[in-house]
Amino acid sequence: MNSTSQSVDLEQVRAYISEQLAPLVKDIDCKGLYPREFLHGLGRLNGFAAVAPLEYGGLGASLADQIEVTAAVSETCGSTGFVVWCQAACVWYLTHCPNEAARARYLPAVARGELLAGTGMSNTVKHLSNIEAIRLKARREGDGYRIEGVLPWVSNLAENQLIIVAAALDEGGYLMFAAELDPAQIELRACPTFAGLEGTHTFNVRFRNTRVDADQVLAHPEQFAAHMSRIRPGFCLSQIGIGAGIVRTSVESIKRINRSLEHVNCFLDDQHDELEQTLAELLEQTHTQSRLADEDATDILQVLRLRARIAELSLDATRSEALHTGARGYLMNHGAQRRQREALFVAIVTPALKHLRKDIQALEAAS
Ligand SMILES: Cc1cc2nc3c(=O)[nH]c(=O)nc-3n(C[C@H](O)[C@H](O)[C@H](O)COP(=O)(O)OP(=O)(O)OC[C@H]3O[C@@H](n4cnc5c(N)ncnc54)[C@H](O)[C@@H]3O)c2cc1C
Structure with missing residues (x-):
């Protein structure tokens, strides 16, 4: 947190949650309503912007502030709290990634909640703990990559919004990248019905020879x-x-x-x-x-x-x-x-x- 950082107005966020989210909770839980407009509005109240630096439209504040926003949402609806976490996690990844080009391309819109973003990192995180095989494969093409593979479930996704994931490179190592959900490049398939969390827009994600340019890469193998x-x-x-x-x-x-x-x-x-x-x-x-x-x-x-x-x-x-x-x-x-x-x-x-x-x-x- 730097000396000029700002803080999230939690009182305003709480009032917004009780006005705009509370009336939707039954439909989110029982009908799988995805509270998309609520998320965009939360973004306008800096609900995802805590850790992003000021020069990217963020608050330059602490992760502790972001946790309090997620907790406030989850008091009313844990499912929506998870979706808020997805968006905020993407802000966290972009804020700390070593590649300025990817940060400049995506961070301002994700931190403001204009571009909604899902994090498909479960498979990689489990793979790195020796629990399962990695599902996405990459090969180099010029200064970018091509991606193949399927992730079984990723939340907070919608056409033309964003996903951040990682893949194993055929020559060894891994990369982490962001991809816009262009239906011609990435297919989103419906998942079977879940016991809860139905309002999280969770999809089965299929990458088919998907092109990733250098300014979409958060971390190259090295x-x-x-x-x-x-x-x-x-x-x-x-x-x-x-x-x-x-x-x-x-x-x-x-x-x-x-x-x-x-x-x-x-x-x-x-x-x-x-x-x-x-x-x-x-x-x-x-x-x-x-x-x-x-x-x-x-x-x-x-x-x-x-x-x-x-x-x-x-x-x-x-x-x-x-x-x-x-x-x-x-x-x-x-x-x-x-x-x-x-x-x-x-x-x-x-x-x-x-x-x-x-x-x-x-x-x-x-x-
Ligand atoms: C509602 C919901 C939302 C999720 N959102 C995200 C998200 O946004 N991002 C993200 O990265 N992950 C997401 N996940 C995945 C989640 O984080 C776990 O990784 C996942 O539930 C598997 O964990 P597990 O402990 O069951 O795996 P394990 O018990 O270790 O299972 C072993 C393997 O079996 C596979 N498997 C088991 N049953 C099935 C099945 N029916 N179909 C396909 N594969 C199966 C699992 O994927 C896993 O690879 C979501 C899961 C759910 C249920």
């Missing part, structure tokens, strides 16, 4: 490892915002139902004061690590532990909310039902809880 290590902590830390928002709302719901049922709810595990205390400590450490991530100085083991902790806490808090709210919370139109599915997503989206525990164990063994 820059790739350093760039991945630069963005990895922010990738994980910023997802904590999704879980934090979901947990906050579950805690409020528990407090509300306890006005009439505390005499019996007090026998349950994960009481609201314990959940609140754990979340406060987790967020304090997350903000500390986020400010370190701005400067590329995090403790990665600590970052992975925090990311795993929010997955566990989201599951605990939403299950506790469901138990506290009882039959009322078992009605399909009660938020407790939706939040349980959203919390499960926090634990299965890459890096999933099992993936985090694998990486944590490897780092602990190495130290």
Whole structure:
């Protein structure tokens, strides 16, 4: 964060969420409505711009500010909080990429939310942790590349908007690049119905001999490892915002139902004061690590532990909310039902809880 940085007006963002997002939540969850206009509007309120430098139309502020925006959205709708994370993650990748041409081409429009952007990095991140094979392949062509392959599910995508992904080069190494979703070059296919997160515009993405020019490349093979290590902590830390928002709302719901049922709810595990205390400590450490991530100085083991902790806490808090709210919370139109599915997503989206525990164990063994 530099001396002339600005901050996100969180009060304005919260008012916008309750006016424009809250009325859509049922349709997002039950009908798969993608809140596209809400996202563009959030962009106009600097909802994705925290970490982008001032000269690219950003605020030059901290990742900690971005996490608070994502958390505020997720308090109302965890699915939309995930989409906000997708857009903000792309801002993070572009802000810290070593190639000025790609930053200049895409960062201002992505940071303002004019160009919507998906991040298809799960496969690469899992591949780098030795969990699965990489799915996109590249070959050199002049100063650019050609790409082939399929990614099974990437969110926040729409025709002529943007995707940021990585591919393995046939001669060795990896590259990371951005591609505009031109239907002649990249096909978006519908996914089977999900148990939640249907309003995230998640598609199966097919690259067929897709051309990538030099100014679309965020990291060439010789820059790739350093760039991945630069963005990895922010990738994980910023997802904590999704879980934090979901947990906050579950805690409020528990407090509300306890006005009439505390005499019996007090026998349950994960009481609201314990959940609140754990979340406060987790967020304090997350903000500390986020400010370190701005400067590329995090403790990665600590970052992975925090990311795993929010997955566990989201599951605990939403299950506790469901138990506290009882039959009322078992009605399909009660938020407790939706939040349980959203919390499960926090634990299965890459890096999933099992993936985090694998990486944590490897780092602990190495130290
Ligand atoms: C709603 C939703 C949105 C997502 N959005 C994104 C996104 O924006 N960007 C992104 O990069 N990733 C996205 N993902 C992928 C997600 O981050 C995980 O990587 C993915 O769910 C696989 O993780 P896993 O733990 O199940 O893999 P594992 O348990 O390790 O599974 C092993 C392998 O099996 C494959 N697999 C299992 N079932 C199927 C199936 N039915 N069809 C195809 N392959 C299958 C998996 O892809 C994986 O390669 C999304 C997933 C969901 C469900």
